[in-house]
Amino acid sequence: MMTSHVIQLRVGSTSSEIISPEEEKFFKWFSSCLGGAPENRISVQTQRTIPITNEEIHVDGGRNAYIFIQKALDQIDNLTSDDMLIIDVEVRKISQLRMHLLIHVLSGVEAKLRTLDSTVPSKVVFILDNLIPETDQAYRYVQNLMNICNVVVIDKNGECNDSSFSFQTDFIKKRILSKNHSRHSVARKMVRHLGHFRKMRGDEPRCVRHFYDGKYCEKEIADYLYVELVDQINNSSALCYESKLSPWLVNSILSLKSRLDCKIIDLSQEEIDDSVDRYILILDFIDSGQTLVDRLENVIKDPERIISIVATDENPNSNGKRFIDRQGKHRLEIEYLVKAEIEMLPKDSCYLCDLGIPFDQLESLSLTGPMRSIDFWQMAAEAGLVNEENPPDYRDKIETCIGTYGILTKNGGFIATRIAQIFAKLNLYMDVSLICPDNEKASSVFSMYLELLLSKDVICVPRTVIDRFSKGSKELEQDDYSAEWYAKLATPSVKRCVVIDDLSVTGSTIVGICSLLNKLDKKIEAIIPLVDVTEKPYNIATNIISLYEWHGEAAYE
Numbered sequence: 001m002m003t004s005h006v007i008q009l010r011v012g013s014t015s016s017e018i019i020s021p022e023e024e025k026f027f028k029w030f031s032s033c034l035g036g037a038p039e040n041r042i043s044v045q046t047q048r049t050i051p052i053t054n055e056e057i058h059v060d061g062g063r064n065a066y067i068f069i070q071k072a073l074d075q076i077d078n079l080t081s082d083d084m085l086i087i088d089v090e091v092r093k094i095s096q097l098r099m100h101l102l103i104h105v106l107s108g109v110e111a112k113l114r115t116l117d118s119t120v121p122s123k124v125v126f127i128l129d130n131l132i133p134e135t136d137q138a139y140r141y142v143q144n145l146m147n148i149c150n151v152v153v154i155d156k157n158g159e160c161n162d163s164s165f166s167f168q169t170d171f172i173k174k175r176i177l178s179k180n181h182s183r184h185s186v187a188r189k190m191v192r193h194l195g196h197f198r199k200m201r202g203d204e205p206r207c208v209r210h211f212y213d214g215k216y217c218e219k220e221i222a223d224y225l226y227v228e229l230v231d232q233i234n235n236s237s238a239l240c241y242e243s244k245l246s247p248w249l250v251n252s253i254l255s256l257k258s259r260l261d262c263k264i265i266d267l268s269q270e271e272i273d274d275s276v277d278r279y280i281l282i283l284d285f286i287d288s289g290q291t292l293v294d295r296l297e298n299v300i301k302d303p304e305r306i307i308s309i310v311a312t313d314e315n316p317n318s319n320g321k322r323f324i325d326r327q328g329k330h331r332l333e334i335e336y337l338v339k340a341e342i343e344m345l346p347k348d349s350c351y352l353c354d355l356g357i358p359f360d361q362l363e364s365l366s367l368t369g370p371m372r373s374i375d376f377w378q379m380a381a382e383a384g385l386v387n388e389e390n391p392p393d394y395r396d397k398i399e400t401c402i403g404t405y406g407i408l409t410k411n412g413g414f415i416a417t418r419i420a421q422i423f424a425k426l427n428l429y430m431d432v433s434l435i436c437p438d439n440e441k442a443s444s445v446f447s448m449y450l451e452l453l454l455s456k457d458v459i460c461v462p463r464t465v466i467d468r469f470s471k472g473s474k475e476l477e478q479d480d481y482s483a484e485w486y487a488k489l490a491t492p493s494v495k496r497c498v499v500i501d502d503l504s505v506t507g508s509t510i511v512g513i514c515s516l517l518n519k520l521d522k523k524i525e526a527i528i529p530l531v532d533v534t535e536k537p538y539n540i541a542t543n544i545i546s547l548y549e550w551h552g553e554a555a556y557e
Contacts, residue, residue: 003043004031004084005121007072009065009105012092013051014433014495015457015488026178031084033167034123034152047072051457052101053493054430062101069108079119085109088127092455099138102128106141113148125152131159157259169230172259176223183320183337186224189217189452190310190338191413194375195360196352199344201288207350209343209378211360212285212310214248216413216453221252221309224337226259228307229280238263238272238279240303246284249309253282278304286311286334287342289324293332302332311336341410371418376548383407389441395506402531404502405442412449415547419500419528420454422545428525433494434458435513437466438485442502446530450500459488461513470512474519489520497522504529504546514540 006027008019024044032039050068069087079085087109089102106126113120124145131153132139145151153161158171193211200206214221225239233239241253243266257264265272265279272279281303286292296302311334313322318339324332345352357374383406388398408415423429434450437443438460447458462485468477480486488494499513510527517524524542532546 001041001043002031002035002037002082002084003045003080004028004035004086005076005079006044006046006086006088007069008046008049008088008090009052009068010049010090010092011052011057011101012054012430012455013049013457014053014431014491014493015459016048016051016491017488018048018484019046020178022178022180026174027086027088029174030125030171031086033170034125034165035084045076047075048487051491051493053495055495056493057098057101062098062104065101065104066108066111069105070112073109073112079116079121081119081122083121084123084125085121086125086127089129090127091129099136102132102138103141106138106145110141110145110148113145120149123150123152125154127154127156129156131155131161173227173230176227179223183224185220185452186214186217186309186337188448189220189413190214191216191417191453192341192411193360193414193417194379194411196357198359201344204347206347207345207352209345209352210341212338212340212342213417214246214252214284214309216417218248218252218255221249221337222255225252225282225307226256230260233260233262233280235261235263236275236277238265238276239282240265240267240272240279241282242266242268244268249282249284272299280305280307283308283334284310285340286322286336287340289332289334292334293324293326296332306332306334308334308336310338310340312340312342370546371548373548379407379411382410395508398505402503404531405445408442408445408449408502408530412445413453415446415530416449416453418547419450422526422528423454423498426526426543428496428498431493432456432496432498432525433489434500435489435497435517436460436500436502437509437513438462440502446500446502457488457494459485459494461485461489461516465516466509466512468512469515469519470508474515476519489522495523496525498525499527501527501529502531504532504534507534511540 004027006019024046027044027046028039028042031037031042031044035042050072052062052065052068056062056064087105089105109124113124132142142151142153152165154171156175158168191213193213194209195211197208197211198205199208229239239253239256239260239262241249243250253264263276265276283292283306286308292306311322313336315322320336322334322336324334326332352374355374380402383403385400386403386406388401391397423432434447434454434456436447436458440463443460447460450456451458462483465480476486497517499510499517501509504510510529514524514527524540526543526545527540529546530548532549
């Protein structure tokens with residue numbers, strides 16, 4: 001039995017997490033490819049992830065990585081010469097892997113391995129964003145390791161420094177799937193903005209309440225298309241799009257150039273030539289479908305597949321497929337990832353125009369202030385009024401209240417982008433952890449959107465702990481120290497926190513979380529309730545920014 005020991009560093013993260021079962025399966029397959037043993041003869045041993053904050057990179061030069069990697073290696077028991085060591089350096093979108101950090105990682109591994117003598121593992125594998133050029137200073141440290149053991153370096157596209165290993169396509173595909181990138185990942189990060197927008201429908205302009213923006217899910221779109229298409233295309237195939245469409249789709253398509261063995265054609269710049277046997281058409285949005293029908297009217301051959309990222313569809317049981325009839329030709333089949341829900345306002349009667357509300361331009365859309373009442377109450381009306389579930393034990397249950405779970409289920413992405421702009425205004429770009437209550441449906445949905453769209457670590461604190469601290473407790477209980485939430489929150493790299501709550505009625509939830517953070521010596525950078533109906537001040541010296549405030553007796557009825 002061969003054991004593969006996995007150490008994962010997450011650059012740009014603040015809290016430590018458990019490696020998922022899906023990732024463990026990936027590492028088992030990967031170890032089998034490199035080691036030659038069947039997967040059923042491989043054991044994968046993982047540890048909690050090691051966060052490397054941006055502060056540690058920029059201020060401390062990444063020196064802590066040397067210490068972190070050595071401590072992680074010290075935790076490995078019974079390392080043998082038959083084993084494999086995998087160092088996976090994962091970089092978040094808001095960060096970058098600087099050379100000096102990589103040097104500290106490499107030198108930390110080298111220093112530890114030189115103390116092992118006969119128990120040096122058979123292979124040491126580094127998974128990085130990019131291969132290390134031989135001209136790079138870090139390459140010298142790779143050479144030092146090569147004098148001790150067999151070293152394999154592989155990048156995010158499956159390119160390897162050792163030509164004896166060839167699994168590029170499978171590596172990318174399985175790596176993507178281990179991160180749970182699917183059409184659902186695209187749907188969760190596709191933001192449906194609420195506002196007053198102008199849209200052309202056919203030849204006439206119409207007012208609409210919603211606008212779909214995929215700039216937060218460019219990577220997920222590219223990953224989905226790769227997994228979906230990589231086995232179906234070759235160098236006589238083409239992936240077609242139009243650059244005049246949404247910039248986020250263009251970015252996703254262009255990122256596939258280095259990964260897919262096919263032509264990528266911008267139809268707004270060139271036509272499909274005779275060298276293309278078959279082509280796949282990628283669209284950003286399909287509504288009536290008339291533009292698509294007109295576009296295909298004079299082409300020599302129809303696309304083999306049509307994939308639209310977003311589409312309207314009146315069929316409730318369509319399961320991601322929509323059909324458009326054409327006169328004298330076979331109907332078009334459209335595959336789509338996100339089903340659009342758009343309110344198209346009457347042609348000659350727009351209540352937003354009647355109220356004098358100007359048109360929103362997505363490029364200059366300001367989301368840093370409180371929500372407009374008309375926007376908030378439209379979301380609330382769609383969600384409906386509900387009986388409160390799981391109220392804190394220090395107050396009575398509210399029989400009829402705003403359905404924040406329903407609001408967040410449909411509009412979580414939109415609300416998260418507002419918080420992202422608040423962060424930008426407060427200069428909270430990096431190394432900020434989000435703290436919110438756990439075991440509540442609305443908070444769970446809220447934390448998911450915040451983690452996905454803001455690329456921040458979200459730590460959910462149990463209601464029982466919050467209630468204790470809101471009542472004046474200053475001490476943790478014994479069971480708290482072994483809980484997952486505490487392991488994340490107590491990580492030394494979690495220093496700066498923002499408190500998030502979906503509905504603040506008395507303010508006690510926020511007070512309880514802040515009291516806990518003070519106990520753990522964490523800095524509270526801001527407090528952001530989605531809906532704030534408290535009438536008393538929080539008496540907490542920090543930024544308090546409510547997305548919507550609603551005070552008075554009517555708030556509780």
